[in-house]
Amino acid sequence: MSIKKQNLIDLLSRIAILIVIVAVLAIIKTESFWTKDNITQVVFHQAPYIILMAFGMSLAIISKGIDISMASIMVLSSYLSATFFQQGNYILGTLVAVGVGVGFGMANGILVSKVKIEPFIATFSIDFIAIGLAYVICNGNYIYSFPDSFRQLTKGTIFGIPNITLITLAVFFILFIFTRMTTYGRGLYSIGHNKEAARLSGIKVDNILISVYVINGVLAALTGVMYLSRLNAADPSIKGTLVMDSIAAALIGGIPFGGGKGTVLNTVVGALIIIFIRNGMNIMNMSINWQSSVVGFVILFSILYEVFLKKLMANTSKKKKIAESIQHR
Amino acid sequence: MLKWIKKLNIPGIAIGDIVLFLFFCAVAEHFLSGYNLILILRNCSTLLIVAIGMTLTILVGQIDLSVGSVVSMSAVVVALLNNAGAPLILTILIPLIMGAVVGFINGILISKYKLDFWIVTFSTMSIMGGLALVIANGETISTKNEALNFIGNGRIFGIYTVIWLTVLVSAIVIFMLKKTKFGYNIYSIGGSESVATASGIKVVKNRTMVYVLSGIFAALSGLVIACMTNSGSPTVGHEYTFSAMAAVVIGGTSFEGGKGGMVGTIFGTMLLRILASGLSLMGIPSTWQKAIIGIAILILIVTDVISEKRKNMKGLRRVYLDVD
């Protein structure tokens, strides 16, 4: 089986999981789930946040890393930029948010690539620092009520499509082209598969790794600003289980922890799976306390599913090989 | 005496402990008081028990991210069991068994089914953390029991029970690592899994056992916390994973595995707790403390990784120098 075919089957199987989840919910909770309102709300208004975060997580995982600090960077950047947005100074606000994202992303990237600390530990430490600083700056004061024009970012639509959906689509296309169609992306996937070989081929491994974490930082900042607009308040507790959600989204979408596999299209599928599970839990009145456990189970399920899929494909290609060798004789 | 000290192999971090201690004695009021010193030791004990398990997992070249959630879960379980009127022995045993089961699941998935240890323990971390919230319904559960209170706040011969307990557990683990076959196997597997396998060591069994122990120690710590605070909070263990990891690494046990040991972890734990106590006595608000400790830990981890790299380079260089 060619590698392209394998990847396609992989992706289709993930879409099948998504369809099954949606179908089950549509059947058992038809009146509250299968309504135009609920579906548009989930897909166009709730999903973009987790999709954007999961994009970043996916890039990190493709490079054989991980970024635990994304949610904290999001919190910190939204907090620091909140005052400017409140005063209507959008340029400065954007600069501050992006600056925070770039700065912390850079720190992550340097720790991972130059200092060579395990990505889990490096980003875990940065997470600790970023959320610590967020609480320092917050100091119990919440910033709320933003100008209407700012709130249009999430409220507004263009041609009937919500702005945030459009933003997400734009980011999707940029990242897809960037990772799949450029030399940069090829370098990224090579690093994910085999960092040493990439380094010895003269690929700028350190620069690419740093850029991955910087992009994550920027995506986190963007998500943070969108949250500001949506919630009309800056609140450190929005961090929630966003990191786990985005890890789960990447893994269940088909971007395995081993690195070098999957595209941002997988991420979208994975994020939709997670968001529908969330939505289903809400509709079925499950306590919010269940959130983190369910996501944990999804992560565990997806690594087991990965093993299952690998075995399946290895078996089929083995059978094919034996058949071929018999023919040759 | 000198030989004995040398044998213990006290790491450089001990000096860091002393320097930091003296610094806070000088700048922080009330730091050098009997009450505060005992408070530091008591705070050390809960972290140290978790860090013991973390030392073992890092020694075999891996990590257990689920310990923090197991701490929370255990504390909640203790409170709930006690409030439900369970006999004392069950109140103590059930959380420990729970920790062992979580450790066993981690261990089997990682060592037998060869799944990535980061992601496995990360998922059990979120599962257990979430379940703790579920069974506690998101709230801190207060509880009251004479015997439990004795474990947490009572004294034997004038010294807190928890301190006795921690000393006992540490001593057992130090002995285990230095003198027993299991301890030898931990170092061998961490040093090189392939060498250990080629030498006939049962890697799967030993690794699973390490994760079981890590789970049990985390649960024990949760039990102690519940006893000390007379309550079970579903988020109490939140920061334990990171702090324990930091304590171990600061103590000189390297992420590469097979290098380091318990003594360093004890000093690493003390360093973190001295830092926390000193900062709060200096009047630094608690919000700042978190950020400062985070930065301090990061700096220590970075220096550890860099010095480890230097040492490795030196090792490579020496090869031709000492021939004959």
Next chain:
Amino acid sequence: MALNEENVILKMTGITKRFPGTLALDNVDFICEKGKVHVLLGENGAGKSTLVKIISGVYTRDAGTIWYDGKEVNFTDVRQAMAAGIGMIHQELSLLPERTIAQNIYLGHEPMKKGLKGVVDYKKMIQDSKELLDRLGVELDPNIPIHKISIAQKQMVEVVKALSQDVKLVIMDEPTSSLTSREIQKLFNIVEKLKEDGIAIIYISHRMDEIKRIGDSVTVMRDGQYIDTLDAATVDLNVLISMMVGRKIEKMYERNYCQLGEVVFETENLTGLRFRNVNIKVRAGEIVSLSGLVGSGRTEIAKAVFGYDPIDSGKIKLMRKEIKRPTPIKSVANGMGFLPEDRKSEGLVQPMTISENMVSACLTKTFPSRFLNTKKESEIGEKYVKSLKIATPDVNKVVEELSGGNQQKVVMGKWLETGCKFLIFDEPTRGIDVGSKSEIYKLLDSLTQKGYGILLISSEMNEIIGISDRVYVMKEGEVTGILDRGELIQERIMHYAVGGKE
């Protein structure tokens, strides 16, 4: 050959082992007697290591029977083989650098305190280690950690480790590859002692001179097949060689010496991790080799030159241009290519396709717009599949499905596409079957015709003698001798490799 059934300790018949893509062992028979040294001879990739790994329980066979010590056995893991008295001395040292010599000797079977289950008796362990070391005439303190002793000493500890249990059969996998002649003598004395004790020894080597020195019988293997077993005392070495390679050795190497061009690569007093004051010069159209024992610093030089490891002092010049503080990025940009010893994990990205790997070292050169062009990529892949004769149905096959020789050709294609002028080959034929080997030699030769300068690092003496223009022999990090094409004989190279400067 006469066989005394009484004395047979190991008898293997019809052993077959299949790995994905290759048939590692094909119906192999092997017999081993007590108190005798059985040399197992064959090229790299002939199946020697696979065979002994089946004996010692690392691999399980797909077919065949094994009789050991009078019983039919079926070892499924290392522990069973160890318990049955099979000791193994590994080629790649299997010691833990952080643990002491005693702890390493007794790794996995530490002596226990009587009455205390699971507690190690360290005192006894030290004492026993000392006795073992003394018995074999190795002067080492069992209390010092492994990382403080030399490679040769480590090799001795390996031997002691294998003998620390009650062994009936010892397998030695190229134990002399990193030893000096004095140390080899020591090892052979030990082997003699073992023979006197009635222990059987399987000795893997591809050094011809050792066969007569210690061997009793010699079994030749080639391409996973059993060829023949002969009496070591009377055998003709030339016969052995032709059995090993399956044809006359002259044909293996083809070298059309050509007009040399300008200097493409030069080092001046280069000093780094495991080497000092190295001066090497490579001209266009030339194959220059680095020879020496394992651990002599050969590979380290190549790695430092390419920017993999740091250098301490000295100069590196590529096309007369000095490269300061080299990194792989700079080296590639300045026209250097590096084919690492471990091509599987360092030379190629295994799950990527042939053409993707081909362009991986020159992405920006191939795609100046930074946008990938799959058509162009396939064309490049096809170009090299044709010119290097890579056996594959199409260029979109992932490289992990290719055989070792074809993988090596992909690595070559990858560097040729960069347009570099200087190539470093680190053990280019390791683990490659004989057929592909001669193809690779031919390719190397044709590269020199095209004006490439080549630095070859190899542990195979025949290879070095067969195709080099000049050889730098290294010992303990220093170049001890430089030999030109006319002076290349095995004895002279070994003289410099184990001896010293003159």
